[in-house]
Amino acid sequence: MRLDLPARPPFSLDQVINAHGWPQLQPFHWNPDHRELRRVERLPSGTVVELLFGTADGGMSVEIVNPPAALADTERQALADAVTWMFGLDQDFSAFYAQARTEPRLAHAEACAKGRMLRSATLWEDCVKTILTTNTTWSGTIRMVEALVTQWGEPLPDDSGRRTFPAPERLARVDADTLCTAGKLGYRAPYVLELAQAIDSGKLNLEALKTSDLPTLELRKRLLAIKGVGGYAAANLLMILGHYDFVPVDSWALKLVANEWHGGRPIGQAEVEAAFKDWGRWKALAYWFWEWTR
DNA sequence: GGTAGACCTGGACGC
DNA sequence: GCGTCCAGGTCTACC
Numbered sequence: 001m002r003l004d005l006p007a008r009p010p011f012s013l014d015q016v017i018n019a020h021g022w023p024q025l026q027p028f029h030w031n032p033d034h035r036e037l038r039r040v041e042r043l044p045s046g047t048v049v050e051l052l053f054g055t056a057d058g059g060m061s062v063e064i065v066n067p068p069a070a071l072a073d074t075e076r077q078a079l080a081d082a083v084t085w086m087f088g089l090d091q092d093f094s095a096f097y098a099q100a101r102t103e104p105r106l107a108h109a110e111a112c113a114k115g116r117m118l119r120s121a122t123l124w125e126d127c128v129k130t131i132l133t134t135n136t137t138w139s140g141t142i143r144m145v146e147a148l149v150t151q152w153g154e155p156l157p158d159d160s161g162r163r164t165f166p167a168p169e170r171l172a173r174v175d176a177d178t179l180c181t182a183g184k185l186g187y188r189a190p191y192v193l194e195l196a197q198a199i200d201s202g203k204l205n206l207e208a209l210k211t212s213d214l215p216t217l218e219l220r221k222r223l224l225a226i227k228g229v230g231g232y233a234a235a236n237l238l239m240i241l242g243h244y245d246f247v248p249v250d251s252w253a254l255k256l257v258a259n260e261w262h263g264g265r266p267i268g269q270a271e272v273e274a275a276f277k278d279w280g281r282w283k284a285l286a287y288w289f290w291e292w293t294r
Numbered sequence: 295g296g297t298a299g300a301c302c303t304g305g306a307c308g309c
Numbered sequence: 310g311c312g313t314c315c316a317g318g319t320c321t322a323c324c
Contacts, residue, residue: 134318140303186302191319230319251317297324307314 001070003080007059007089010113016087019117019288024142025129026149027165028118038065040156041121042164044078048154050162051083059089067157085210088116091242096282105291114289119240123206124199125165128192130236131228132185147184172200191228209241216243216281231269235284244284247276256292 017023017037023030027040037053050066062083064071071079084090093115100106109115120126132144145165152170153163171179171192179189198204204226209219219241223234235248247253249269257275258267272287279286 131319135302136317137304139305140317143303180302184303187300187319188302228319232318295324297322299320299322301318301320303317305315307312309310309312 001068002061002063003076003083004056004061005059005080005083005089007087008092009058010110011059011089011116012113013053013055013060013087015113016116016118019114021138021141022118022120022129025145027153027163029162040153040162040164041082042154042167043071043075045072045075048156048164050156051079053083053087060087066159082121086119086121088119088242091116093285096244096285099279099282100286103286106286106289108291109285109289115285117239117288120165122165123210123237123240124168124195126240127195127206127226127229127237128165130233130240131188131191131195133236134188134228134230134233144184144188147182151182168196168199171196188228191226194227216245219243220246239284239288244282245280247272247283247287249273253287256290260290260293 014035017030022028023037029038029040030036031038039051039053040048041051042048047069049064049069052063052065054061054063060083062079093110096115097110100109120129128148129141129145133141136144148166148171149163152166152174154166156162174183174193176189176193179185179193180187183189183192185192195204195206199206209222212219214222216238220234220238223229223237224231229237231246232248232250235246238244238246239248249272253272254267254269257272258264261275262271273283276283276287
């Protein structure tokens with residue numbers, strides 16, 4: 001079964017996939033040789049399927065490749081909604097492009113359809129993955145996410161090696177020590193467990209933030225209230241939510257800005273923020289898609 | 295409000 | 310091969 005979904009132009013599937021490292025994290029499977037992005041996902045009916053994403057006229061396609069399945073209308077709509085969210089198909093960057101046209105380092109943004117960033121199906125998944133990017137290397141993040149998916153994800157019916165990202169209700173019932181050791185999360189285990197339990201108990205409705213009309217500062221406050229989410233992680237999650245007022249300042253950002261404007265001398269967060277202060281509600285996008293000298 | 299130390303792991307480095 | 314040091318954000322305690 002295949003769905004073709006429209007996207008607000010300009011749109012480039014390659015651009016969404018290459019915008020950041022998420023395609024390398026399970027349950028996404030990115031094959032750069034064949035330029036194929038797949039993902040294992042649980043449908044609302046409970047069926048676990050493998051999705052294959054591709055280009056289509058005016059947007060993109062999603063195909064259920066394993067197991068071949070026909071969907072009821074309600075499931076078809078749920079899948080369309082999920083893919084629309086993951087690829088930001090309805091996102092509008094026209095105001096950002098208008099400002100980007102005035103800056104040579106961002107003049108390519110509109111022509112290359114830059115702006116969208118691949119998201120997971122749930123904010124829960126993106127929140128956990130973001131926590132797992134902190135205070136570690138990228139290879140460490142890949143390893144931790146893989147351990148979570150392998151240990152607690154739901155398998156494809158005919159391939160137990162391919163699994164979904166574990167649902168919060170699943171992780172809420174794992175003890176912190178097991179998450180720490182088998183999940184390889186280390187000191188982050190209690191953070192992920194606390195988040196899973198808050199969602200599972202109904203104390204926190206994280207997914208509601210995806211469609212919330214709260215102002216950015218209030219959204220940021222809600223994100224910072226999650227243990228393990230600090231300034232960098234909150235800015236990263238705000239970008240995923242389509243709010244670009246805060247630059248996610250990590251050690252890489254400090255190096256980039258130091259090299260670009262400070263002759264390589266060590267700088268702090270304030271200098272990064274100052275570099276993009278004129279970009280208003282597009283600060284994070286300007287930083288993310290800036291054509292750096294080195 | 296600002297700062298120091300702890301948290302955990304992998305990788306780099308020196309021996 | 311082994312031990313040591315460091316990088317990577319956030320939390321907590323303390324001033």
